[in-house]
Amino acid sequence: MILHEKISAQLPAWRERIKSLAKEHADVVVDHVNVGQIVGGMRDIKSLLSDVSFVDPAEGIRFRGLSIPELLNALPKARGGKMPLVGGLYYLLMVGEVPTREQAMEVEAEWAKRADIPDYVYKLLKTMPKDTHPMILLTLAVMSLERTSAFASKYKEGMKKDEYWEPALEDSLNLTAKIPVIAAFIYRYKYFGEKKNPKYNPKLDYGANFARMMKAPDKKGYAELSRLYFILHSDHESGNVSAHATHLVGSSLSDIYFAYSAGLSGLAGPLHGLANQECLGWLLEVHQRFNGVPSRDDLYKFAWDTLNSGKVIPGYGHAVLRVPDPRFTAQMEFAKKNFPEDDLVRLADMVFDVVPSVLKEQGKAKNPAPNVDAISGTLQHYYGVREFDFYTVLFGVGRALGVTANFVWARALGQPIERPKSLTTKMLEDIVAKANAQPV
Numbered sequence: 001m002i003l004h005e006k007i008s009a010q011l012p013a014w015r016e017r018i019k020s021l022a023k024e025h026a027d028v029v030v031d032h033v034n035v036g037q038i039v040g041g042m043r044d045i046k047s048l049l050s051d052v053s054f055v056d057p058a059e060g061i062r063f064r065g066l067s068i069p070e071l072l073n074a075l076p077k078a079r080g081g082k083m084p085l086v087g088g089l090y091y092l093l094m095v096g097e098v099p100t101r102e103q104a105m106e107v108e109a110e111w112a113k114r115a116d117i118p119d120y121v122y123k124l125l126k127t128m129p130k131d132t133h134p135m136i137l138l139t140l141a142v143m144s145l146e147r148t149s150a151f152a153s154k155y156k157e158g159m160k161k162d163e164y165w166e167p168a169l170e171d172s173l174n175l176t177a178k179i180p181v182i183a184a185f186i187y188r189y190k191y192f193g194e195k196k197n198p199k200y201n202p203k204l205d206y207g208a209n210f211a212r213m214m215k216a217p218d219k220k221g222y223a224e225l226s227r228l229y230f231i232l233h234s235d236h237e238s239g240n241v242s243a244h245a246t247h248l249v250g251s252s253l254s255d256i257y258f259a260y261s262a263g264l265s266g267l268a269g270p271l272h273g274l275a276n277q278e279c280l281g282w283l284l285e286v287h288q289r290f291n292g293v294p295s296r297d298d299l300y301k302f303a304w305d306t307l308n309s310g311k312v313i314p315g316y317g318h319a320v321l322r323v324p325d326p327r328f329t330a331q332m333e334f335a336k337k338n339f340p341e342d343d344l345v346r347l348a349d350m351v352f353d354v355v356p357s358v359l360k361e362q363g364k365a366k367n368p369a370p371n372v373d374a375i376s377g378t379l380q381h382y383y384g385v386r387e388f389d390f391y392t393v394l395f396g397v398g399r400a401l402g403v404t405a406n407f408v409w410a411r412a413l414g415q416p417i418e419r420p421k422s423l424t425t426k427m428l429e430d431i432v433a434k435a436n437a438q439p440v
């Protein structure tokens with residue numbers, strides 16, 4: 001298997017680098033931690049290690065060193081489309097090199113071999129009450145597949161530590177192959193009552209399969225969007241809730257089914273993956289209130305009304321980024337190229353023009369620029385996927401690609417169990433009192 005070969009060849013050198021850092025340079029100081037960071041959600045403390053992606057606050061994400069425009073340009077494209085093959089992105093995340101078309105197609109072929117879902121998973125989903133949240137259905141399906149984990153069974157047999165990554169890779173390929181099939185089933189079953197199980201077509205790529213299984217009315221257009229969407233949502237370095245939760249749980253040597261389920265649970269929160277549905281909701285509210293695209297002045301007033309009612313403007317602001325999110329820019333470019341006259345696209349563009357200045361005037365948000373969620377729901381809406389609570393599931397399909405790549409490398413490099421230290425409030429107050437008592 002190509003990913004196995006490529007990772008295997010790189011491992012001795014990577015292990016040497018980590019060993020040298022741990023043994024010879026362990027005392028070198030990287031960062032210091034202040035009280036504000038401890039009471040403020042550990043913001044910006046440099047304490048995680050990942051080579052899969054990096055977010056520069058002034059530039060945005062780089063996947064294995066490539067910015068989004070570079071990556072969209074460099075990766076091999078799907079046949080008949082302009083967007084890259086998702087298999088090529090997975091190769092890049094796992095291996096760290098841009099694949100050839102053949103290499104990307106090898107990953108796609110692996111997925112096609114592994115996409116079958118055991119029947120009991122469908123049965124389980126069908127027993128759930130109709131009002132079950134689609135993220136719960138997705139998490140349940142993932143959890144129910146845990147019994148197939150190669151990592152868990154090899155661990156029981158007593159595999160050696162330096163072999164951990166191999167069944168981790170096996171599990172990751174199985175999981176990422178099955179996730180879009182499960183997601184499409186949840187969509188068709190929950191919103192259309194369809195009981196037939198979706199079938200993965202080995203002649204089509206990941207994105208085209210997803211569009212087919214979703215039964216999107218414009219399959220070609222939706223396949224292109226799916227490729228872009230899954231690529232953009234795959235990873236956002238390691239500190240965000242879904243990536244970190246997956247990593248943390250995996251660090252206890254739980255297999256990827258447990259670990260990714262934890263990540264999905266984090267993704268379901270309104271400040272993380274749920275923001276995309278809230279954002280589209282806000283755009284539709286504006287659209288409805290003004291019976292179409294409003295004037296700039298009306299939009300300005302509406303944005304202030306939202307803030308004055310104590311709510312945030314969804315899709316704007318970010319914990320790390322300090323510029324417009326390049327994932328927003330890539331999706332906006334896609335929309336403007338493919339359906340520039342769509343009302344919601346025009347509205348999202350106007351919001352991009354007006355809301356940053358409103359947030360600047362308010363002076364609270366550290367970053368008044370749009371994040372990925374400011375537009376992603378608009379694109380789904382255009383292609384007819386209008387069931388808001390499904391949007392986080394789509395995010396989850398993409399996020400599986402990044403968290404599994406990180407998971408495999410964490411096992412390959414023997415990353416230890418995570419265990420930061422906590423303090424009590426009194427201890428923190430004592431530290432502050434001592435610091436203030438010291439002569440200047």
Ligand code: HAX
Pocket residue numbers: 240270271272273274275307311312313314315316317318319320364365366367371372373
């Ligand atoms: N609208 C109104 N106020 C905002 C705001 C926004 N879009 N973004 C930040 N603020 C406010 C914060 O609520 C905070 O106010 P308080 O001091 O009263 O608590 C203040 O500005 C400072 O916040 P910050 O340091 O700039 O931002 P945080 O790192 O604390 O939070 C968030 C980052 C993304 C959660 C935040 O900007 C937000 O709530 N945005 C709207 C929701 C959203 O778009 N979430 C999706 C984020 C992308 C993502 O992870 N997707 O999965």
